[in-house]
Each structure stands twice: as structure tokens, then as C-alpha cells.
Amino acid sequence: MSVGGNARSGRRPGRSGTREAILDAARVRFAEVGFDRASIRSIATAASVDPALVHHYFGTKQELFTAALELPIDPNVVLAQVAAAPLDELGETLIRAVVTVWDSPVGVPAVAAFRTLLASADPALARSFLLEIVLKDVRARVDSPPGTGLKRSVLAASQLAGLLVTRKLLHLDPIASMPVEELAKAVGPTLQRYFTGDLG
Known part of the structure; x- marks a missing residue:
């Protein structure tokens, strides 16, 4: 029917x-x-x-x-900003875009949703979300030399996860109260090295 x-x-x-x-x-x-x-x-x-x-x-x-996943915001809101960024500005752009969402009115339910997702007994949904939605396009862009894209994007994800825990869950200062732009300047270069630098 x-x-x-x-x-x-x-x-x-x-x-x-x-x-x-x-x-x-x-x-x-x-x-x-x-x-x-x-x-x-x-x-x-x-x-x-x-x-x-x-x-x-x-x-x-x-x-x-x-x-x-009960996410309060469409990931494309962030991903569109990252996709538009030049490759050599990817690190700072990603920090700026993600932290701006965390600090916005949808930040509290967004962080709660990620906490629930990560605390799940089955990490498959969280893994699928990260690898097949959030990091998929970035992985393709930073795959140089060929075959390093996954490693580079997962290293960057580990940095973002640590930043999320420090800023929004543990509320550790000065990171918890640092302005978005200052945080982007401080942490962005680390993400940029993961994306385009020498990992050896």
C-alpha cells in the first residue's frame, strides 16, 4: 500500500x-x-x-x-563553515565553529547529547557519527600523503573531545572562560598540525 x-x-x-x-x-x-x-x-x-x-x-x-542521536543542531551548520575554509586555516576554523556552537543557546543540550552518546554502552553510534558525518569530508581534504586522512582527522577529534571535556564538563579555567577567538588562536595550530603537518 x-x-x-x-x-x-x-x-x-x-x-x-x-x-x-x-x-x-x-x-x-x-x-x-x-x-x-x-x-x-x-x-x-x-x-x-x-x-x-x-x-x-x-x-x-x-x-x-x-x-x-537527539542532537539539538544540524551538524551541517558547523560542517558548512569548515568546508568553506581554506586548507591552511582548517584548524582555527574548526575550533571557532565548534566552540561557538557549544557556547550558544543550543550548547547545553548539544553537550548533553554528546555526553549521552559517549557514555552509551555501545559506542557504534558515536563512532559512526564522528567518522561518517563529522570527519568524512575533512578526512578526504587532509589525506596527504595518501592514506593519512583517517589518522589526521581522528587525532584532531581527540583534541576536540579533550577541549569539550575541559571547557564544558569540567569547567577548568582559563580554558572554560577563554573567549572563542583566543581559544581558536591557541588550539587551532595544534589541529592544523594534525591536519597538514608532519606526523612523524
Whole structure:
């Protein structure tokens, strides 16, 4: 039966039930096979709904992934700024973009979402989010010499994770109260070395 854009498929007892069934199926599927290999069709099948309903409720696969992780902001808000940055300014740009989000009104729920994600008994969703969403394009840009892109991007991710813990979870000064621009100037060069410098 084709349901098109109709939210009432008749297969679930209500709109919220359908939405939650899709989210539950998406979390399982993304954890099992990762973002790239999980298809909207396979998620819809697991949720016993028409694939059109998945698009109706969540739009794109990345929007579904963002909803499944309960992130309060679309990662593309940050990633678009990073993608537009020249390669030799990638480190400072990434720090500036990420910390600005942390310090914004969505920062508290964003940090809480990441804390929940990282504290999960199954790290597969967090790993998929980092490698297949956040770092995917950066990894391709910094893959010089060929084969080093993953190493470079994961080293940068470790720096960002440490900064998140220090600034937003432990509230250690002076990092906790340092202005964004000062933090970008202080930490950005370290990320830049990971991205484009000699790792030997």
C-alpha cells in the first residue's frame, strides 16, 4: 500500500508511535552497519512502515541520523563553515565553529547529547557519527600523503573531545572562560598540525 506523504499509514497506533518506531529502528540500524551502509528502505522495513513515511517525518538520511542521536543542531551548520575554509586555516576554523556552537543557546543540550552518546554502552553510534558525518569530508581534504586522512582527522577529534571535556564538563579555567577567538588562536595550530603537518 502506498502512503505517499500521508502521516497516517494505519500500521501504527498514532503519529508519535510511528515516529518513535522509525527512530528506534534507525538507532539499531545505524549502530549495526554505520551511517553510509544503512538505507532508508532497511530502516523503514525494520520499523514496519513505508519508506515514504521516513522521508515524511525526517527528510534526509542525515536528518534522520541527527534525530536518532537527539542532537539539538544540524551538524551541517558547523560542517558548512569548515568546508568553506581554506586548507591552511582548517584548524582555527574548526575550533571557532565548534566552540561557538557549544557556547550558544543550543550548547547545553548539544553537550548533553554528546555526553549521552559517549557514555552509551555501545559506542557504534558515536563512532559512526564522528567518522561518517563529522570527519568524512575533512578526512578526504587532509589525506596527504595518501592514506593519512583517517589518522589526521581522528587525532584532531581527540583534541576536540579533550577541549569539550575541559571547557564544558569540567569547567577548568582559563580554558572554560577563554573567549572563542583566543581559544581558536591557541588550539587551532595544534589541529592544523594534525591536519597538514608532519606526523612523524
